[in-house]
Amino acid sequence: MKKQILSFLLLISAMGAWAQGIEFEHTSWKEIVQKAKEQNKPIFVDVYTSWCGPCKAMASTVFTKPEIGEKFNKGFVNVKIDAEKGEGIAITKKYMVGSYPTYLFINPADESLVGESKSSMPASMFADLGDKMLNKFSGKTELSLKEMTARFDSGNYDEAFLQTYIKRLVAERNNNMVSRPLEQYLNKYISQQPTNDQLCFLAENFKGGAKVYDYLVKNYKTIDGLLCKKDGLAAADFDRELMKEFDKSFDYIGGGKLSKAEKEDLLNKRIAELGAIVLNESKRDKKILEIKMKVYSATNDSSQLLQASREFITRFVLPADQTSSINKSLIIIDKNAPEHVPSLDSVHAANACASYAAVLLKQSTQKQDKDLAMKLYKKAQTLSPATFYYTNAMNTALYNLGDKKAAIKQQTTVLKEMKKNNDEYLADAETLLQKMKNDEAKVTFVALKTKKRAAAH
DSSP: OHHHHHHHHHHHHHHHHHHTOOOOBOSOHHHHHHHHHHHTOOEEEEEEOTTOHHHHHIIIIITTOHHHHHHHHHHOEEEEEETTSTHHHHHHHHTTOOSSSEEEEEETTTTEEEEEEESOOOHHHHHHHHHHHHHHHHTOOOOOHHHHHHHHHHTOOOHHHHHHHHHHHHHTTOGGGTHHHHHHHHHHHOOSSOOHHHHHHHHHTOOOOHHHHHHHHHTHHHHHHHHHHHOHHHHHHHHHHHHHHHHHTTTTTTSSSSOHHHHHHHHHHHHHHHHHHOOOHHHHHHHHHHHHHHHHHHTTOHHHHHHHHHHHHHHHTSSGGGGGGTTOOOOOSOTTSOOOOOOOOHHHHHHHHHHHHHHHHHHOOSHHHHHHHHHHHHHHHHHOTTOOHHHHHHHHHHHHTTOHHHHHHHHHHHHHHHHHHTOTTHHHHHHHHHHHHTTOSOOOOOOOOOOOOOOOO
16 A cells, blocks of 8 residues: 555656656766666757857746656656856867757767757747657657658658658758648648647748748738747747748849839738738838838839838837837747847947938938938937047038038037047047038048957857
8 A cells, every 4th residue: 555655656746747847957967877878768958058048948938848848857868058167068069069059869878969959949849859869769760851752742641641741841951842741731631610730730830932821821810829829939930930931022122023013012912911910010110111111222212212211210210219129130039928128239229320321311312311310320429429430420421411511510519529538530530620621522431440349149
C-alpha cells in the first residue's frame, strides 16, 4: 500500500513539473552530460543572452507551456546557457553558435551535435522540432525531402501527408517551395466551412503565394483571433509573413510592366487589404502613406507625392509622441505581450528629420513646405543639442531658397553660441557665413561627422 501511495505521489509530482513547462538543470555541464548518459537522453541546450528579445519571448511563452514541458522533460535533459557567461562561453565557441536563441541537441555519449535550430518559433513548431530530434537520436529514419517531394508531385497523398510535407519544408526553411503545396492544400482540403485547425495550419505555414494570401486576408479577423488565443508568437509570425507578401507587390512598381493606371489600381487594392489586416488605425494610416509615397514617386506623380509627404511629415515625423518611431519598423515577437515602445535614438531621428526636410524642399518651395522643412530642421537640432549642426543645415537651406537676409542673420546668431561652446563645426560655420556674405549663388555645408557607435544587439 505504501509503495502504491509513493508511486502515485511521484506520478503527481512529475505531472506537476510538466504542467509548469520545461524544467532546466542548474548544475555544471559535466554533471548534465553524466545525467543524460545515465538516463540515455539527448541534451537540449537553450543558448541565450541577457539582451536577446526573442530568447525572452521563448522563455516566457513557449518553454512554459504544459505540452512543451511534458515533451521535453520526458525526452531530454534540459539546460539554459548564457552565451556570454561562465561555461556558456566555451560551449558557444565549441558548437559555433553565432545567433540567439540557438537550440542545440547533443548526444551525451560523445557530446556530438544531433541537430540544431535557431530563432523564436511558435509552440507547435518547437514541439515538432523536439520530435524530430528525439527520432534522430533514437536512430529512426524519416523520408528524405526528395522522397517527400516526389510523392507530392505524384499526387498520391492524403491530408496528413501534405501537412507533414509542408511543415517539413517550413522547418527546414525551404520557404520558396512552400507556396505550391500550401495552395494545393487550400484547393483540396479547405471547404466552405474549414475547421479552426485547418485555418491555423494555413496561417502558421504561410510563406507567400498570391492565392493563399488572398484567402488569408479575406479570413484574417477569424484567423488572427484563433492564433492569438493559441499562441502569440504564431500570430506575430503570421502578421509578418502577410506584410512580406503585401510589400512584394511594390518591389518592381517603378518598372515598365505596369501602366500608371494599373499602379493606381494596385495601390487602391492594397489599401483596401490594409483595412482588413492592420487593425490599428494609426499604424494603418502610416503604412498607407508610406506606400503612397513609394507609388507616386515611381509613377512621377509629383502632386500626389507632395500631398502624401506633407501628411506623413505632419502626422508621423513632427509630433513628439512619434519621435522614437521615426524610420523604425517595430518587430513584434509575441502578439499577446504588451506592445514594446521603441527607445529613442536621437542621432537616428535627427538625421531622418533633416533628410525629410531636404527631400521635401526638392519637391516644393511653396511657403507651407518651406515652413514644414524649417520645423523639421529645428526638431533635428533639438534632438542633437551637443552641436549646432542642424541649425547650420537649416540656414543653408534658407539661403538657397532665396531668403538670404534671414539666413545671414540666423547664421550670425548661431555662430555666437557655437563660439561659447567651442562647437566642433565652428570653423565650418564661419566659412558658411562668409560664403553667404559674399553673396555666392548657392552654398553648401559640410557632411555630418559620424562617430563610431557601439553595436546594438
